[in-house]
Amino acid sequence: MRRPRVVGLVVLGVAVLVAGLPLLRGPIELPVTQHHLLHAALLVGAALAGVLCGRRDALRRASPAWIVLAMIAPILAMLLMWPSAYSFFEQHPAGHAFEHVGIVACGFLAGFAGERFAAGVGWATGGSAVLMALLAAFGFGVAPPTAVPIAAVAEPSLQPGASGRRNTGASSPAQPSHGAMIYATNCAVCHGTAGEGVSGPSLKDERTRKNLRQTIEWIENPAPPMPKFYPAVLTAADVRAVATYVQTL
Numbered sequence: 001m002r003r004p005r006v007v008g009l010v011v012l013g014v015a016v017l018v019a020g021l022p023l024l025r026g027p028i029e030l031p032v033t034q035h036h037l038l039h040a041a042l043l044v045g046a047a048l049a050g051v052l053c054g055r056r057d058a059l060r061r062a063s064p065a066w067i068v069l070a071m072i073a074p075i076l077a078m079l080l081m082w083p084s085a086y087s088f089f090e091q092h093p094a095g096h097a098f099e100h101v102g103i104v105a106c107g108f109l110a111g112f113a114g115e116r117f118a119a120g121v122g123w124a125t126g127g128s129a130v131l132m133a134l135l136a137a138f139g140f141g142v143a144p145p146t147a148v149p150i151a152a153v154a155e156p157s158l159q160p161g162a163s164g165r166r167n168t169g170a171s172s173p174a175q176p177s178h179g180a181m182i183y184a185t186n187c188a189v190c191h192g193t194a195g196e197g198v199s200g201p202s203l204k205d206e207r208t209r210k211n212l213r214q215t216i217e218w219i220e221n222p223a224p225p226m227p228k229f230y231p232a233v234l235t236a237a238d239v240r241a242v243a244t245y246v247q248t249l
């Protein structure tokens with residue numbers, strides 16, 4: 001009876017140590033997917049520790065409160081991985097470590113409370129906490145782009161048929177280019193207003209990685225979690241304009 005609990009506590013200790021890594025490493029820049037996969041690994045350890053520690057005497061009656069806790073914990077873990085807070089945490093090692101400890105705590109609680117409720121339940125609830133991180137890694141729930149098309153529609157120069165160049169162009173040179181405006185509306189959330197990178201990678205010196213044609217191809221056919229704007233939101237001309245702008249960052 002004691003052995004699993006000791007193993008569980010050791011696993012928990014390792015998870016907490018790994019969670020604290022940002023304190024040693026400073027600001028960490030990782031692709032979003034990799035980062036969420038690391039969160040998933042943290043959660044595997046934490047949930048496993050929770051399950052091992054949570055084992056209880058089958059004879060004692062379980063309190064229903066455990067199952068409630070076990071269901072709330074994965075949701076809390078998901079909220080902690082919410083991307084709007086993500087870039088802030090990434091730049092602040094202490095906040096980042098704190099976020100990780102929160103993730104570990106949620107994973108542990110999911111496994112522990114589930115297992116307290118009934119043998120076997122901890123595997124399911126702990127597993128669902130891990131699933132949250134995996135879903136985040138593959139782009140579900142990451143920076144929902146829903147607000148973006150609405151903003152683009154409100155921008156008359158982005159509507160097909162309307163000539164953005166005539167509205168924004170030569171008459172006043174201080175106006176940002178069509179491409180810059182598309183960038184500010186659709187791309188800056190993830191790539192930063194100056195292309196410095198937020199939840200998406202930095203686009204500075206993109207021309208050293210991709211030429212104009214490759215940049216256009218990428219925007220027309222991006223890999224998740226980057227959303228696909230073409231052809232629903234951006235026309236081919238828009239894509240070309242924004243790609244040209246990206247090449248200047």
Ligand code: HEC
Pocket residue numbers: 031032142143145182183186187188189190191199200201203206209210215218219223224225226227229242243246
């Ligand atoms: C929801 C966030 C998000 C939005 C909005 C977004 N991107 Fe991205 N973008 C990403 C992510 C994440 C990647 C990295 C994908 C990968 O690693 O495969 C990426 C990659 C890229 C790349 C390739 C970088 C490289 O060389 O590896 C380019 C170019 C790019 N985005 C341009 C844009 C443009 C232009 C827009 C606006 C029309 C835009 N992105 C909007 C998230 C976003």
